[in-house]
Amino acid sequence: MSSTQTSNGAFTMTTNVFRPASLAGASTPSAPFGTDVTWTNWGGNQSATPAFTVRPGNEQEALDAVRFAIREGLPVRAVGSGHSSSPLVQTGGVLMDMSGLSAITGTDRVGRRARALAGTTINAFGDALWEKGLALSNQGDIDKQQIAGALATSTHGSGKDLGSFSSKLRWVKLINGYGDIVEIGEDQLRELRAAQVALGTLGIFLEVELAVEDSYYLQEQITYPTWAETVETWQADIDSNRHYSFLWCPKDDSCELLDLPGSPDYGMGGRSYTKKYNIVDVQDERQISGIEGARLDRSYRIYPGGFTTQFHELEYFVRSEDGLAAVEAIQDLIRSKYPEQKYPVEVRWVKSDDAYMSQFQARDSTVITLTTEPGTDYWQFFRDADAVLQEFEPRAHWGKIHFMTRSRLERLYPELDTFIQVRREFDPRGIFLNDHTRALVG
Numbered sequence: 001m002s003s004t005q006t007s008n009g010a011f012t013m014t015t016n017v018f019r020p021a022s023l024a025g026a027s028t029p030s031a032p033f034g035t036d037v038t039w040t041n042w043g044g045n046q047s048a049t050p051a052f053t054v055r056p057g058n059e060q061e062a063l064d065a066v067r068f069a070i071r072e073g074l075p076v077r078a079v080g081s082g083h084s085s086s087p088l089v090q091t092g093g094v095l096m097d098m099s100g101l102s103a104i105t106g107t108d109r110v111g112r113r114a115r116a117l118a119g120t121t122i123n124a125f126g127d128a129l130w131e132k133g134l135a136l137s138n139q140g141d142i143d144k145q146q147i148a149g150a151l152a153t154s155t156h157g158s159g160k161d162l163g164s165f166s167s168k169l170r171w172v173k174l175i176n177g178y179g180d181i182v183e184i185g186e187d188q189l190r191e192l193r194a195a196q197v198a199l200g201t202l203g204i205f206l207e208v209e210l211a212v213e214d215s216y217y218l219q220e221q222i223t224y225p226t227w228a229e230t231v232e233t234w235q236a237d238i239d240s241n242r243h244y245s246f247l248w249c250p251k252d253d254s255c256e257l258l259d260l261p262g263s264p265d266y267g268m269g270g271r272s273y274t275k276k277y278n279i280v281d282v283q284d285e286r287q288i289s290g291i292e293g294a295r296l297d298r299s300y301r302i303y304p305g306g307f308t309t310q311f312h313e314l315e316y317f318v319r320s321e322d323g324l325a326a327v328e329a330i331q332d333l334i335r336s337k338y339p340e341q342k343y344p345v346e347v348r349w350v351k352s353d354d355a356y357m358s359q360f361q362a363r364d365s366t367v368i369t370l371t372t373e374p375g376t377d378y379w380q381f382f383r384d385a386d387a388v389l390q391e392f393e394p395r396a397h398w399g400k401i402h403f404m405t406r407s408r409l410e411r412l413y414p415e416l417d418t419f420i421q422v423r424r425e426f427d428p429r430g431i432f433l434n435d436h437t438r439a440l441v442g
Contacts, residue, residue: 029054029068029094031061039095041082043312044374045401048090050077055097059181059206062096066204067179069094069431076431078200080149081121083142084399085312087436088153088199096204098148104128105207113170114212118148118205126300135215138162138243139303148205153399154197154358157303158245158275158348158367160238160320164360166196167353171209174202177427181206193415194422196355199398199437202426217282218243218302222293223274224263227331230272234324238349243277243303247344248327250334254344258371259306261292273344277302311343314382315369315397317359320349322392323366329388330368338381343371356415356422357441359395369400406440416441 033054040047051074056062069076074093081099082089089095098119106115109132116125122136123143129135138157145155147165156164171185172195182203184191195202225233230246237244249255252269255262262268280296282288289296318326327347334341346369353360370385372378378401386394386403395412396402409416420441427433433442 030064031056050095053095057100066175080146085401107132115209134212141307143304156350159243160349163351168210169196173207176203197357216279218277219280220295221276241276245348246272246274247346251342310374311371313400315400316394317365318392320364326392356419
């Protein structure tokens, strides 16, 4: 009997339950598991070798695995699609691979709600919701993440009036640190606002309910303005488009590093690859168009694109009013100290929300994303970017490389104490913490 590692960090087991000789007679999880299986994230910069990697196929197996960990005094972390660049997953105890719990479990057309199991990937929502006349309110460039992971880290798209995935969480069923299944709904706002962005520290999510929208079609418009032109129409572009974002390109070949088509007419160095998506009325799907740069299609087919090759990211959030100054500070850093940095700088916008640990808590935000190539030494570049942005009091994407500390959180997150209180109520022994999260919210 054996377990093998796949290219995306998942594991494949050749039998239902992997029981190596060294564990004969020992206490083991009742769900399918592997031992000493090395997990590696999508970008290749994070890895861990937990004692047990468990892949529950249903709610009861997940519950049994958590109760096993509690009995054995082992910490527990959940893993989704592995798209996080930060050390959120690492554990030497029990790693819960939630990909076996994947399904859309219910929709409410009138109330505009959808329920799904925690391991459901974002791209699985598209067709399933569309058939019910519904759609996700917004999405980002990548749709391979599992919904529980997207919620845990407040993953987002772009649009000044559009919130993150976490802002849409209305109900969750989870396993807490007592080994009990509990539910949190809208009648428990204190707990719900903690659960909306919890970094996996409240427990193992089993099922979630999201606020969604009536289905809609999007018209894409891709343009390639110079930086001066980008600045000239900065606020107008933000205000007049449902979705507006851009990638500023330091070099002519910057776009291709993220699998994006550059301009056929201009060198992209110093230009912005801009994306504008707006809702259009489509009466007949024969109107759908796949023309590059001017696609017209169902919303969930328009949002994802590019970004298929591996990379590492740092992503910081500043107040919207500081967005332009912050982007230009990063541009100056690249030009003056890191001229070899070729990856685009992605810039987006997200609406404020009320989640205690959300990057957008009480702040409409401009998002600045820096990307580097796997296998390269990105540390100093990201350190310097972090330092440059400090004057803007940045928050960080929890799923990306960052330099947040407990003291920074105390300054930047006014509801940090409330979140920690809720976390301790759900997990008083800290079994859902690892070294990274313990330092931040333990």
